[in-house]
Amino acid sequence: MNKRNVVGVDIGGSHITAGLVDLDTNVLDEASLVRREVDSSGSAVSIIGEWKKAIEAIPGYSLQHLKIGIAMPGPFDYPNGISLIEQQGKYASLYGLEVKKMLAEALGCDTESIHFENDAACFLQGEVASGAARSFDHAIGLTLGTGLGSSRYHGEFAEDAALWCSPFQGSIVEEYVSTRWFVEAYQKKTGKEIAEVRELTLEEENKAYAADIFREFGENLARFLIDFIKKESPQVIVLGGNISKAEELFLPIVEEELDRAGLATPIRITELGEQAALIGAACSWKVQKENGHSKSRIK
Structure with missing residues (x-):
């Protein structure tokens, strides 16, 4: 995988979308795009399992030089990767769990390779990077x-x-x-x-x-x-x-x-539609590299 490529991920209420984004151009490789349905009312193990399958199904995916930016709905402890979602009809089984750690273990990578950001922020960041803004x-x-x-x-x-x-x-x-x-x-x-x-x-x-x-x-x-x-x-x-x-x-x-x-x-x-948050999540690695922390806090 090109070292300037990052895996961008958008977590929705019933699906996950993932693909490779070139950080030099802020452009998504359309051929790499993967979308899978996710039962957000399922167990934590099954949810993380579906996320893993989607990421590993990306053409050109490799653990080598792997960086993953994830647009995640809140409430969520973004720096630490802990879900605070409850009573929303989705992802209740993840409440209080170290989601970042669980996903890293499933993928066989370090937690430092995974970066969570708020999905609304990622939407706008994607449009700023290569869309309507x-x-x-x-x-x-x-x-x-x-x-x-x-x-x-x-x-x-x-x-x-x-x-x-x-x-x-x-x-x-x-x-x-x-x-x-x-x-x-x-x-x-x-x-x-x-x-x-x-x-x-x-x-x-x-x-x-x-x-x-x-x-x-x-x-x-x-x-x-x-x-x-x-x-x-x-x-x-x-x-x-x-x-x-x-x-x-x-x-x-x-x-x-x-x-x-x-x-x-x-x-x-929006010019990017559903791809905006995915691209924005990938672009969060630019800020992560410069500042060493997630821009999103606990929201």
């Missing part, structure tokens, strides 16, 4: 899906902003800008149920309600972004996650509301 010195990122991921970048490496639980309209912001909100909004309007946001855009019978629902969503997102922008003063905003795929239905509303607030920060949709 490249050439910018200050950026914020949001991943919009089953939950809300938020991150900020001011040089060096992106950080998790952890704003999902920020107070918002009598609740928390995640309740207003996630898939749950769409499900509840549709149910209130129709008395019917949907499971995913894409049902609003793909099924003909739902399109009549889509415009109103997405307008309200856009207004909610803009209210949240106004405070985030004023706090961080970004040069660009990057949106990712499954909801961002319906950008044409809500982005004009967001931009309209930001303009009304006197904010002209450009909003860009």
